[in-house]
Every structure is written in structure tokens, then in C-alpha cells.
Amino acid sequence: MHFSSKYFRAYLVLFTVSLLAASDLMAQDSTAPAATVVKKKSYTRNTFEGNYIIDNQSVMVPIKGTFEFDINHRFGIMSNNFTDLFGLFALANMRLGFDYTPIKDLQIGFGAGNYNMLVDWNAKYALLKQTRNNSMPVSVTLYGDVAMDTRAKNSSIPIVNTSDRFSYFSQILIARKFTEALSLQAGIALTHFNNIPGFLNANNDIVQELKNDNLTASFSGRYKISPKTSIIFSVDQPLTQNPMNNPHPNISFGLDMRSSGHDFQVFVGNYGYTLPEFNTVYNQNDFTKGQFLIGFNISRLWNF
Amino acid sequence: MKRKLIMIAILVVSLAAVAFKIDQQPKPWPVPDKNAKAVNPVKSNKESIAAGKTLWSTHCSSCHGKTGLGDGNKAAQLKTQPADFSKASFQSQSDGSIYYKISEGRDDMPSFKKKIPEQEDIWDLVVFVRTLKK
Numbered sequence: 001m002h003f004s005s006k007y008f009r010a011y012l013v014l015f016t017v018s019l020l021a022a023s024d025l026m027a028q029d030s031t032a033p034a035a036t037v038v039k040k041k042s043y044t045r046n047t048f049e050g051n052y053i054i055d056n057q058s059v060m061v062p063i064k065g066t067f068e069f070d071i072n073h074r075f076g077i078m079s080n081n082f083t084d085l086f087g088l089f090a091l092a093n094m095r096l097g098f099d100y101t102p103i104k105d106l107q108i109g110f111g112a113g114n115y116n117m118l119v120d121w122n123a124k125y126a127l128l129k130q131t132r133n134n135s136m137p138v139s140v141t142l143y144g145d146v147a148m149d150t151r152a153k154n155s156s157i158p159i160v161n162t163s164d165r166f167s168y169f170s171q172i173l174i175a176r177k178f179t180e181a182l183s184l185q186a187g188i189a190l191t192h193f194n195n196i197p198g199f200l201n202a203n204n205d206i207v208q209e210l211k212n213d214n215l216t217a218s219f220s221g222r223y224k225i226s227p228k229t230s231i232i233f234s235v236d237q238p239l240t241q242n243p244m245n246n247p248h249p250n251i252s253f254g255l256d257m258r259s260s261g262h263d264f265q266v267f268v269g270n271y272g273y274t275l276p277e278f279n280t281v282y283n284q285n286d287f288t289k290g291q292f293l294i295g296f297n298i299s300r301l302w303n304f
Numbered sequence: 305m306k307r308k309l310i311m312i313a314i315l316v317v318s319l320a321a322v323a324f325k326i327d328q329q330p331k332p333w334p335v336p337d338k339n340a341k342a343v344n345p346v347k348s349n350k351e352s353i354a355a356g357k358t359l360w361s362t363h364c365s366s367c368h369g370k371t372g373l374g375d376g377n378k379a380a381q382l383k384t385q386p387a388d389f390s391k392a393s394f395q396s397q398s399d400g401s402i403y404y405k406i407s408e409g410r411d412d413m414p415s416f417k418k419k420i421p422e423q424e425d426i427w428d429l430v431v432f433v434r435t436l437k438k
Binding site for chain 2: 227260303
């Protein structure tokens with residue numbers, strides 16, 4: 001059989017038609033306007049990426065129906081260099097947290113960590129939210145938690161009564177989103193420990209090392225360097241003067257990466273605990289001595 | 305003989321292209337008339353495009369790609385190849401249709417009405433999706 005140029009042209013036509021068929025040629029109607037009612041939202045979007053700014057909470061309360069699973073991890077201090085690979089192989093503090101937002105602007109949660117076998121319950125409420133037209137220039141959120149030391153009682157642990165196991169943290173957070181990239185937040189926190197370490201002095205009086213109530217100021221921020229990545233920082237300054245072992249301030253900075261279902265933060269800072277009451281009262285990592293550590297927060301979010 | 309082989313090769317390639325495309329043809333996604341005719345109340349401007357772009361980066365780009373070509377880093381794991389949003393075949397849809405698809409989802413495409421509960425935010429996203437047209 002001889003293939004003439006006529007047949008060849010026919011094949012070329014077939015080939016072209018095939019390729020055309022292979023391309024997307026969908027067309028849909030885009031006509032017929034209809035009135036659409038949109039509830040005008042006036043609140044500023046995404047002041048921060050998620051619940052955390054390193055060791056602090058942010059003013060953000062997730063959308064109603066959001067369930068969040070958190071992994072908070074703090075390695076050891078980096079100053080031992082290669083001995084424990086900059087703290088990565090040192091003893092680490094970890095916490096697993098679970099949060100849910102059952103109603104608009106209120107989140108409740110609980111968590112458990114390895115340090116002192118702490119179990120915590122927490123709540124966060126968005127009291128005021130910044131509006132786009134600046135009729136409300138800031139967002140104000142209240143956060144509180146109760147933590148319980150669940151270690152088994154023994155002579156080496158200063159727990160006599162059940163109430164000795166409890167500590168409390170409450171904080172008011174005020175934030176403003178200044179630009180699409182820049183948001184800043186300030187907070188004041190009150191921490192209360194039912195049980196504080198002490199000793200007997202020469203007169204056989206019990207002397208507490210720390211006060212039961214401690215105030216701490218915090219200042220945090222976010223600067224977006226791309227739509228999904230931000231530089232974050234947090235500075236915490238203890239305000240209460242304690243008899244001894246005054247807690248050290250915290251200076252921390254890191255990166256926040258957000259996607260549809262995750263929020264991931266990796267950072268360097270002085271705070272080594274995973275619960276704020278322990279950070280604000282018991283932190284002995286001194287930034288002037290270079291006692292920084294690496295930490296991360298991973299949050300997985302589901303919407304129901 | 306050589307010409308004959310070339311033509312057979314062309315035929316095979318053509319048929320394969322058609323067969324492959326038939327398999328890849330997107331399943332029709334009917335949109336109720338009421339939704340398809342909905343008019344976007346959000347005007348396309350710098351603010352709405354920026355707001356839409358932020359939402360796109362957070363929720364969409366991992367599958368649909370940074371510029372909507374369907375080449376996001378998760379696209380290869382999906383059963384359905386995400387559409388190329390730069391093409392007229394996608395862009396010829398009404399704003400209401402795009403809104404409906406984002407809101408309701410189907411198969412690999414999740415519903416975003418819970419993750420993005422504010423209607424205005426989804427409309428911002430529609431505004432941004434329009435900027436992907438080439």
C-alpha cells in the first residue's frame with residue numbers, strides 16, 4: 001500500500017484535531033447578575049497566624065468549630081555546644097495540647113507535658129476585636145490556665161495537700177495589626193502558685209524563695225516576609241521582686257510558617273518550659289550568659 | 305516505508321492523546337443556577353486582591369500552585385489534576401460558580417465554607433483568582 005501525500009495530509013488533520021480535543025475547551029455561562037447579600041465584616045483579618053507567638057498566646061481565637069492539636073517542644077540550652085549538640089540531645093520539655101472553639105471567640109483546651117507531669121486546662125476569650133475602620137483600634141483577649149502537678153506523692157516532692165499541685169496563669173493581651181505585615185502585641189500576666197519552695201531560717205521561720213503571685217509584662221510581634229512566612233519575636237519581663245531566685249526575662253525570636261491546616265514555629269529563646277506559669281516564675285536561663293535554647297510549636301487544625 | 309511508519313506513529317500518538325485526555329477530562333461540576341448567577345459584591349482593587357492573595361497562599365497554593373497552573377507541591381498526590389486557572393476554559397465561569405466551588409468543594413477539593421466562614425473573604429478569593437488569567 002502506498003501512502004500518498006493526500007493520506008499524509010489526512011493524518012495531519014487527524015493529529016491536529018486530536019490535539020485540539022485534548023485541550024480544555026470548557027465554556028460556562030457567566031451572565032445573569034443577581035443580587036447577593038454579603039454580611040459586611042468589619043474585623044481585621046489575621047492579626048497573627050495562630051494561637052501562639054513562641055511562648056505567649058496571641059490575641060487570635062480560631063474560627064468557631066476549629067479543633068487544634070499542638071505539640072510544644074523546648075530543647076536544652078545551646079551553651080554546651082557539641083556536648084549535647086547545642087541542646088538538641090539534652091533533656092527536652094514537651095507538651096501535647098488539644099483546643100477547641102465551641103462558640104465564637106471562645107477557645108477551651110487542655111494539655112499534658114512531661115515536666116512535673118503537668119496537666120493543664122485553659123480558656124481564651126476574644127473580648128474586643130480590631131475593626132478595619134478603626135472604630136476599635138486594638139484587639140483585646142483574655143487568657144487563663146490552671147495547671148496541676150500530677151506526679152505521684154513522695155518525700156522528694158513538696159506536695160502535701162492536693163491544692164499544692166495547682167498553679168494558675170491569667171493574662172490580658174492587647175494587639176494591633178498596623179499593616180498587612182506588621183502586628184504588635186503587649187500583655188500583662190499574673191501567675192499564682194499555691195505552693196512555693198521555701199526553707200527554715202535560723203529562727204525556724206519558713207521563708208519562701210519566691211512570692212506566690214508574680215506579674216510579668218510581655219511584648220510580642222510578627223512581621224510577614226512572605227504570604228506564608230513571618231518573623232516572630234517575644235520579650236517577657238518579670239515585674240515582681242522576689243526574695244530570691246528572681247526569674248530571668250525572656251528574649252526570643254523565630255519563624256512562623258502557616259498553611260491551611262498547620263501552623264509551625266521554630267525559634268530561639270530563653271524560656272524552656274511549655275507552660276507560661278513556669279516560664280514566668282521559674283525561668284533561670286539568663287540571656288546575658290547566652291543561655292538560649294531552640295524550640296518549636298506545631299499546630300494542626302481541623303474545622304468542624 | 306519510512307513515511308508509512310511516521311504516519312502510524314502519528315496515528316498512535318494522536319489516539320493516545322485523545323484516550324489520555326478522555327481519561328483526564330474533568331468531571332462536569334454543575335453549579336445551581338442561583339449560585340452561578342450570584343454577583344460578586346467585592347470590587348477588584350488593591351485591597352481585595354491582596355486579601356485574596358493571602359487566602360490563596362494559605363489555603364489554595366499547595367495544590368493549585370502559586371500562579372494557579374495546577375502545579376502546587378501537593379498536586380501530584382491528588383486523584384484529580386487541579387485545573388489550570390490561567391486558561392479561558394476556567395476563567396469563562398461566572399464569579400458565582402467559582403464562589404460555589406470554593407465554598408462547597410468536591411472530591412479532592414475541600415469545602416472551605418468552614419475554614420473561610422466569611423462570605424466576603426471567599427469573594428476576595430474569587431477576585432484574586434481572576435488575576436491569574438493569562
